[in-house]
Amino acid sequence: MKILVTGGAGFIGSAVVRLAIQRGHYVVNLDALTYSANLANIAEVADSPNYSFVQADIRDRDALDAIFDEYQPDAVMHLAAESHVDRSIDGPAAFIETNVIGTFNLLEAARAYWQKNAKPDFRFHHISTDEVFGSLGEDGQFTETTPYDPRSPYSASKAGSDHLVRAWHETYGLPVVLTNCSNNYGPYHFPEKLVPVVILRALAGESIPVYGDGGNIRDWLYVEDHADALLLVLEKGENGRSYNIGGENEARNIDLVRTICTHMDEMHPEGAPHDRLITFVTDRPGHDRRYAIDPERIRDELGWRPSVTVEEGLRRTVEWYLNNRDWWQPLLSRDGVGKRLGQG
Numbered sequence: 001m002k003i004l005v006t007g008g009a010g011f012i013g014s015a016v017v018r019l020a021i022q023r024g025h026y027v028v029n030l031d032a033l034t035y036s037a038n039l040a041n042i043a044e045v046a047d048s049p050n051y052s053f054v055q056a057d058i059r060d061r062d063a064l065d066a067i068f069d070e071y072q073p074d075a076v077m078h079l080a081a082e083s084h085v086d087r088s089i090d091g092p093a094a095f096i097e098t099n100v101i102g103t104f105n106l107l108e109a110a111r112a113y114w115q116k117n118a119k120p121d122f123r124f125h126h127i128s129t130d131e132v133f134g135s136l137g138e139d140g141q142f143t144e145t146t147p148y149d150p151r152s153p154y155s156a157s158k159a160g161s162d163h164l165v166r167a168w169h170e171t172y173g174l175p176v177v178l179t180n181c182s183n184n185y186g187p188y189h190f191p192e193k194l195v196p197v198v199i200l201r202a203l204a205g206e207s208i209p210v211y212g213d214g215g216n217i218r219d220w221l222y223v224e225d226h227a228d229a230l231l232l233v234l235e236k237g238e239n240g241r242s243y244n245i246g247g248e249n250e251a252r253n254i255d256l257v258r259t260i261c262t263h264m265d266e267m268h269p270e271g272a273p274h275d276r277l278i279t280f281v282t283d284r285p286g287h288d289r290r291y292a293i294d295p296e297r298i299r300d301e302l303g304w305r306p307s308v309t310v311e312e313g314l315r316r317t318v319e320w321y322l323n324n325r326d327w328w329q330p331l332l333s334r335d336g337v338g339k340r341l342g343q344g
């Protein structure tokens with residue numbers, strides 16, 4: 001299959017690109033190369049005859065039309081987005097422009113292409129987040145029918161994009177599938193998100209910031225498991241349907257941080273115990289307390305389950321960061337990295 005992947009130079013998109021090429025698909029990677037992108041993420045496939053890269057912005061409709069015309073994809077996997085909640089608090093405009101307007105442009109370009117070329121098996125796969133569902137109390141899980149209740153500029157912009165995708169399916173018949181996933185972690189994670197921040201701070205012997213009381217609960221999904229689930233949904237998901245993807249690994253932030261510290265103690269004993277570096281800092285405004293995914297639909301209908309536990313996934317991730325300094329060191333000087341963002 002020839003897949004147009006948007007955002008393929010980012011964290012999750014690059015995992016999708018690497019796996020899709022490994023499985024024999026042709027990938028056209030469309031990415032604007034914003035601050036969170038890194039072509040090193042896809043260096044291992046850059047010379048593949050099954051790979052093309054196009055630097056383009058999904059806010060540019062003409063560029064999108066030209067890319068559809070030139071590459072004639074069988075499917076779109078749409079991952080390009082502004083993705084960091086803290087940055088959305090400081091500067092929401094970019095989130096509306098890329099996540100809402102950009103998705104609108106991509107839908108319109110895909111619709112024009114699909115109507116003109118009458119490809120019966122064409123698919124538009126929109127990748128979204130469980131954050132659109134809002135925050136849970138102690139109990140319950142998000143299902144695909146949980147009402148939307150986004151609470152940050154980031155999640156509101158993603159919710160807006162999900163609504164557009166469903167509307168393009170209902171109104172124009174565009175063949176779509178949607179997925180809403182939980183927090184990803186793993187290799188190539190940009191060093192402003194919690195897991196790499198903890199690893200790199202521990203390695204440097206610097207304080208490890210934990211927001212609020214550390215009691216916020218997330219369901220942690222290993223990025224390579226997520227890429228596998230995304231390709232499965234693209235190929236086997238039912239037209240018009242959405243699937244929640246979770247790691248079946250709920251953990252409090254503080255417990256996650258402690259697990260990373262334990263792995264660091266084993267793999268990098270200098271400076272152990274690393275959990276002495278944990279420092280509680282002021283919470284993020286509107287910080288959702290708990291997210292949890294009910295994985296029943298994707299498990300029962302498509303037979304998918306995550307392959308790793310969070311302990312194993314974190315062990316692999318810590319090992320990867322310790323062995324790939326050349327990848328993350330240059331990123332530490334990018335705009336905003338290492339600074340406290342999103343305090344409102």
Ligand SMILES: NC(=O)c1ccc[n+]([C@@H]2O[C@H](COP(=O)([O-])OP(=O)(O)OC[C@H]3O[C@@H](n4cnc5c(N)ncnc54)[C@H](O)[C@@H]3O)[C@@H](O)[C@H]2O)c1
Nearest residue numbers: 007009010011012032033034036037057058080081129184
């Ligand atoms: N990381 C997570 O835990 C998580 C969880 C749920 C959902 N998601 C969703 O998955 C997708 C990918 O997330 P990620 O963590 O890989 O993000 P990321 O920030 O690592 O990557 C986003 C990519 O999109 C590109 N991009 C941004 N704006 C663009 C534009 N206007 N035009 C073209 N390209 C643009 C960037 O250059 C970057 O390569 C996003 O849609 C995000 O909402 C992420």
